[in-house]
Amino acid sequence: MLVRKTRRPMEMLVVLAGFLALTATVDGQDQSGFISIDCGMAEGTDYNDATTSILYTSDAQFIDTGTNKSISPDLESENLPKYLSSVRAFPEGLKNCYTFKLVQGNKYLIRSVFMYGNYDSKNQAPEFGLYLNADEWDSVKLENSSDVVVKEIIHVQETNYSHVCLVNTGLGTPFISALELRLLNSTIYKTQSASLVLATRLDIGSTSNDTIRFKDDDYDRIWKPYTSSSWELVSLRYASDLLSANPFILPPRVMTTAVTPKNGSRSLELQYDPDDATKQFYVYMHFAEVEELGDGGYRNFTILLNGDFWYGPMSVQYLSPVTVYSQYTVSGTSLELSLVQANDSKFPPILNAVELYWVKEFLQSPTEQSDGEFVTFYTYLNYNSIVITRF
Template sequence: MKIVLIMLVFVCANMFVQGQQIPGFISIDCGAPNDYVDPHSGGIYFETDTGYVDTGENREVSTDYLGIPYAGFSKNMRIFPNGTRNCYTLRPQKGKNNKYIIRVSFFYGNYDARNITPVFDVYVDTNYWFTANLSNSYRREIIYFSSRDYIQLCLINSGNGVPFISALELRLLDSGIYPFDSGVALDMLARNALGMTRKNYRYPEDPFDRFWYRYSLSGLQTVVNTTTLTIDPNTNPYKVPIEVLESAQVFNDTQGWTNSSSPSDKWYIYMHFMEIQELQQNQLREFSISIDNAVVAMETLQFSTVTTFLSQMLSGQTTISFNLTSTARSTLPPLLNAFEIYKVLDLPNPMTASGDFDAINNVRKTYRLEQSEDSWQGDPCIPAIDMWSGLNCSNDSTPVIISLNLSSRDLSGTIIPAFANLTMLQSLDLSNNQLTGPVPDFFAQMTTLKILNLNRNNLNGSLPHDLLKKKKDGTMLLSYDGNTNLCDSNSCSGKGLSSRITVSIIASTLSVVVVVILLVARVVISRNLRKSSDGRTSDMSKNRVFSYSELQCITDDFKTIIGQGGFGKVYHGILEDGMEVAVKVLSRSSRHGHKEFEAEVKLLMIVHHRNLVSLIGYCDDPDNMALIYEYMSNGNLRSYLSKNHPHVLRWPRRLQIAIDAAQGMEYLHCGYTSFGNFNRKSDVYSFGIVLFELITGHPALMKENGKLTHIVRWVSPRIERGDIESLVDPRLRGDFEAASAQKIVEVAMSCVAAAAARRPDMSRVLSELKGCMALEIHSTESQRMGTSEMGYSFETTFEITSPSLGMLPPDAR
């Protein structure tokens, strides 16, 4: 009987705790072992963070702090020692198109016994909120309009300690209050109650759980209501608590409030007034409100009636001040009960399309990709420097996923329908996994999908007829080798057959394709729409077949040579509509044959990436074969690194060039093209040379003491003695972040390792380069430089010319 009673008590207690959940609230005690009701927070029900975050470790503050009566959540925290970006995902009950208070709290409590508080960045969805430069405890709050059913709170490791968080809270607000324009949020700087006797109020006095802090303006008289107040709710849409309004401070005509700010800051001020003294018939409290000495409003107060004043958005000054001044007919001085001040936070970065976000997170959860070494966290596409590994996204106002490489990611189980919800996907690589079951029909219905690699899985059954049809008519590059129980519809006679697709031609020409495209890898700095030299948007979906006579006309009988490589000479040309092109003509002495040329054209026709030059068309004349590309009018990278160029490429620009080129190379290596690895390591070597050119400003072959020297031989002794600064282009005059320079030198050295097996793959190179950019961004000086350098509104493109593979040492192939 005792056991039964104990169980009943437990159940009843649990029902009581569950009953304390407040509609519109999410309250998370990060790192806590269990849910609870916190008496220090107005009886609010706090949950553990299970289900809200996939990464991190639980910790508890030092025993020295356990006896201090802080809020309940100050005891625990979740730390994030691994990964650059770690995120909580909140899905409020009311969902999108609502305003929410988002509040984060940090209590360090010397949990790691180092007594050094970390510094890290905090993002809401894809936008920077603030840098947590902590004392022992810290709290920050924002009013945020969510256009999605989910909100992500991300902690970004900037290399200055392990990010952590103690509590994360969300509160639903009424839609009609705190108005602001789209594309911004309100970052709370002050919410003060004047003359209040208690230190602060929150829930349950405030239904939105806003914190109201006691505050007194120096030299002003405090007045407190001594009668029973009943507030008309129709006059109080902001639901300011009566406990906040029943005290106030009386203003002298010469006094006000002043706060320093930056000229670039933008602000809103909210003032809450209520007459708390019953006035005689001949008494009047009327006053003007001035902001920065300009009268902006007039108020006449009435007993127990709330008036809220909202300023226009303020900007362009280094101080913000307000004054209350009695009118000529007023018999009483002004008073102010409470005020709030918010800094306007711009939210410039878009978010990945919601359908793509949901689909890729479904993939992430199903195949447990958050458990991998390079866990996917936050938004898949934004910010670009931290795009999820294996992904490429469109350059649209609302980015979508256009390629997905999940090769060798230890995927198991069946192929889930979530892939079909990536509606703009062009390339999907699922090779080298343990996927089972049939190949789904939905792949054939994905109209944008041009490349599908299913090689080396455990798939079975018959390939869908419509998918085979796409393979046959050339609208999809389909491969499915290595699935012993998978067969096409013409060979299913009870005996499993492997794929009959012929990949030998593609494999044999792949390295040439990679080198050719590396030679014209284009780097887009501003990430605007891809445009040709005359401003037209390139149409990548159509490739034209040219006759040889047309090529003669286009190139003015092959008059101007603009480049030369193993394929042949490259000529400048102009199409009949005025568009400039580069015409690469196959040399008769080239090793490329007709079949290889056809395979290359077919492959290039489906290569669409924002950092790779587009194929406009080709000439398939038996004796005169050529490829026609869009023309890169801004020249090549070498010219921009030349000492004779009038403008110096700043360090952030060089890092972005490296990242964008790496994204193009990673797409080539890891998208449609997982058909062989023979020359990938050579490509990585060549890319390492390009990195050293960016770092040093020197060409791959340079003169030293009158002799030609390979750039790797020049940098090696300097790296060995740790003299990194002497490597960096002297034209930068030391204006670079030392940590990012050190890291990119390490990346470049790994790329040019003598043993090919020791060189990283392009995915790893790209990830490391993004880390270099993160170090640069999080340097105070580089933020200043980076903003001016990366903020151009025009588009800059380059051709990156890699060193000839003939320059590689024998063991570097």
């Protein structure tokens, strides 16, 4: 059953300013907000990833336990990222931790990557605990030697140090392939409290099978392609930078592609089935018009969640990104999103991208205050200024 909290009055805030000065914390061409670690790599063998150009360094300066290992040669390939070729394994000790010196109060995306690769020639993929500081973040379970597991969390730093730990649960030797930290703008991915664990992040309507990340995404979020046979694909012929012009700095390549309902349907449906019905989720939906609809043409629609009113009515403008999310969590055995065309709309709903996160409460989690239940970021050109409207 869907869990909803009482709606509060919405409060409007209008900001007139140069957009990039307000929102950009990481330059798309540099990695000043990045920490990228190839775990198990020999010290002094730094390299730039062939696909993303991200600079990876050895983990030697962040941990003094564990042993360096290489995956089985028969699992190596030209398409395998180099950071998956080595692991740091921890055959000794119950809990082994990486230590990072960070800035208190900053918000970070922390990503850990695991590929067993039969590094120990036992052909027995392990299961173990993943901790952030003193608290469990998640568990790591791999199906086989070539399975790649990625765990990602958005977390506000409570002190000047952070610890990512691998915990032996008696089901095999813990290990890790890569660790990545990305500094985020503090104004995005706000919650009432707690941290956000990634459930899924989808590039809706992708016309390729490509996964999108840095340099297309300034924050190096990883977007997976997703579409459905019940959707009509719509897209621009080029990736306009205008599609990044909201506080989430969405990748133009992601926002360039979108979907609408097929065969004249007035509703666009998307469903996510959690692995645990008690988990509390935040849903982020990203929109932008990518079709020129002509004079008087517009889309106007309402968003339903599990059949109940969630947000709207709303409309989108050409090349003007809009992000809608709830300030309160939802849960259930299934999360069913429905975008329903309004009676006065000439065109059906559109959707470009979706993110879902579940809430992870830590013992000492920072609290972030919000002004209302829903927040919508609109940006559009107004003569020589960019207007950011926050509801």
